[in-house]
Amino acid sequence: MAVPANTYTRFTANTNVREDLIDKITMTNPESTPIISAAGKATAENTYHEWQRDSLRAPNKDNAALDGDDATASAKTPPQRVANVCQIFQDTISVSGRAEKVKKAGMKSAMAYNKAKAYKELQRDMEAMVVSANAAIAGSGGVASKSGGLGVLLYSNAQHGAGGSTVAHTSGAPTTAPTAGTGRALTEALIKAANQAAYIASGMIPPAVYMSPNHKGVFSSFAGIAVNRVEIAARARTPARPRSSAARMCTCPTSATSKSCLTTSWPARRWCSA
Known part of the structure; x- marks a missing residue:
């Protein structure tokens, strides 16, 4: 059927119809960072952050001494001194004066909104670094420093496919990336x-x-x-078995x-x- 002549339709009013834009912005990506959120926090006072670790010798079931015998000193080793390198995560935001001034949907300040968004993105960057196999890079005037991820820090209980390996990190920063093994299910x-x-x-x-x-x-x-x-x-009237x-x-x-x-x-x- 045809539209009656001279009917003022929605398409005729196209130039003066107000927009229907909700005053919210929905983020479609996951924001959680479960691993770094579960980890503890410490303050680094140098870009090369070090800590010490030690281990106990294997238990000896035959450790028995003679009564009255002279004691003999056993060999001792100092703790391992290991480290990691601090990494700078950055994002730069530039908002013009006009973009900040005009009335916007879903935000009052473009600068504040983008700063909050960048903060979440940087957290995701840090989470990705932590679970990576990135080797630590000390950095220089022309090379950015990088932290070593868990892939290079964990070696005693690492699981690899055929041909894979992780170098033991026993001193300094973990600067050698793992060797990838054969993929497996x-x-x-x-x-x-x-x-x-x-x-x-x-x-x-x-x-x-x-x-x-x-x-x-x-x-x-x-x-x-x-x-x-x-x-x-088994039943209320049946006494529980004695604890042993x-x-x-x-x-x-x-x-x-x-x-x-x-x-x-x-x-x-x-x-x-x-």
């Missing part, structure tokens, strides 16, 4: 091996496993521990996923005294 056996190696190296159970959304999908398919097992009385000093295994849930699906808490199996 993520398996439950690899996760368990990494968890066990971390415990053997540190004596602590890793509280969380961080992975990409794709790996989280694979991780969720692992069989893991089917059920939780706890010791309870024998060890028994306590099992924990395989995974508990956060809303972002990027952080997966994975309590490990452990032996605990009754």
Whole structure:
């Protein structure tokens, strides 16, 4: 059907119709930085930041001395002195006077908005550096300094495919990048091996496993521990079994996923005294 002649339509009024633009700006990218948010903070007083670390010798079940015997000094080694290099993360914002003055949708100040946006972007840059295999670069007048990422800092419990390796970081800054191994699929056996190696190296159970959304999908398919097992009385009138000093295994849930699906808490199996 045809529009009646001389009808004043929406298209006729195109020059004086007000825009319908909501006064908000929606950010479409993830902003969370779970790893650096979980890490502790310290203040560096030099661009070359150092710390010391030491380790205990292996336990000796045959460490037995004769009664009244002369003591002999054992060999001792000093702590390792290791370091990393401070990296400057920067973004430059330039806003003209007119752009700052005019009335804008979703923001009052273009400078304030872009500063807040840049702050989130710089946090994501820092997170990317932390999880990278970047080697530390001391820097110079013409070369920017770079911090070494976790890929070069972790070597005692690193998991590599065939041909891969990470140089032991025992002194100074980690300046050698890891050698990439042959690519392989993520398996439950690899996760368990990494968890066990971390415990053997540190004596602590890793509280969380961080992975990409794709790996989280694979991780969720692992069989893991089917059920939780706890010791309870069968009925209210049935007394619980006496507690003993024998060890028994306590099992924990395989995974508990956060809303972002990027952080997966994975309590490990452990032996605990009754």
